[in-house]
Amino acid sequence: MELTTVPLEIPEGGNVILGQTHFIKSVEDIYEAIVNTVPQMKFGLAFNEASGPCLTRVDGNDGALKAMAARNATALAAGHIFVVAMTDGYPINVLGRIKDVPEVCTIFCATANPVEVVVAESEQGRGVLGVIDGARPKGIETAEDVEKRRGFLRMIGYKR
Numbered sequence: 241m242e243l244t245t246v247p248l249e250i251p252e253g254g255n256v257i258l259g260q261t262h263f264i265k266s267v268e269d270i271y272e273a274i275v276n277t278v279p280q281m282k283f284g285l286a287f288n289e290a291s292g293p294c295l296t297r298v299d300g301n302d303g304a305l306k307a308m309a310a311r312n313a314t315a316l317a318a319g320h321i322f323v324v325a326m327t328d329g330y331p332i333n334v335l336g337r338i339k340d341v342p343e344v345c346t347i348f349c350a351t352a353n354p355v356e357v358v359v360a361e362s363e364q365g366r367g368v369l370g371v372i373d374g375a376r377p378k379g380i381e382t383a384e385d386v387e388k389r390r391g392f393l394r395m396i397g398y399k400r
Contacts, residue, residue, distance in 0.1 A: 245356040245372065248312050251305060254327035256312065257338065258357065258371065260346040261322050264289060267297045270322060270344070273337040275301065281329035284309035290319025290365070302327075316357055318366040320345075332398075349373045 248256050261270075267287045274283055284305030287297045296313050300306040308325040316323070324338075331350030338344060349355055353374035360367050381389070393399040 242361045243369075244359050244361065246315050246359055248315075248323070248355045248357060249308050249325070250352060250354070251308060251325050251327050254305075254325065255331050255350060255352045256355065257324040257326070257331055257335070257350045258312075258348040258355075258368070259322050259338070259344055260320050260348070260368065261287065261341070261343045262320055262345060263343040264292075264297065266322060266341065266343040267299050269341045270324070270338055271299045273341055274324070274326075274334050277337045278329040278333045281326055281334070283324055283326040283329075285322065285324050286310045286313035287322040288313050288316070288319055294319070300325075316359060316366070316368065318359055318368050321368055 248258065250256055267285060270285055274281060282302040282305055284300035284302055284307065286309035289295050289297065296310055298306050298310045300309065305325045305327065309323045312323040312325065313321065335347065335350055339347060348368060349371045351373050356372040358369040358371065360369050
């Protein structure tokens, strides 16, 4: 078995979601989960089949983000993974709905940070083991850091 890391392409000012699912129907169900939750969100979605024709299935409402999601899924080359490349919204707005899709097994990450995906390859194929998301912690937050965090969350409207 070989281990490698694959960096994901992140849209400018946007995010990616990487997950695992198990059925071709996932493409349409994840699409519907996103547009029914945040209709103005721009996104591309790609899903790698693990059997049958083993195609990368692509959908979304933005051509450039669809192409980006397809490039990410193709670079990973692991079966049953999906990638959402998104702008004009945040993962926090859609993750609950995506997790509620019956076929979705796992969410590996939802991030705007640089992210590397740890991929294992055997004779059978490739699989995602996990992700390296962002930078290492630099320390424990201080009281001043707590106040900044709380202030930021209220400034962007996530807390009162």
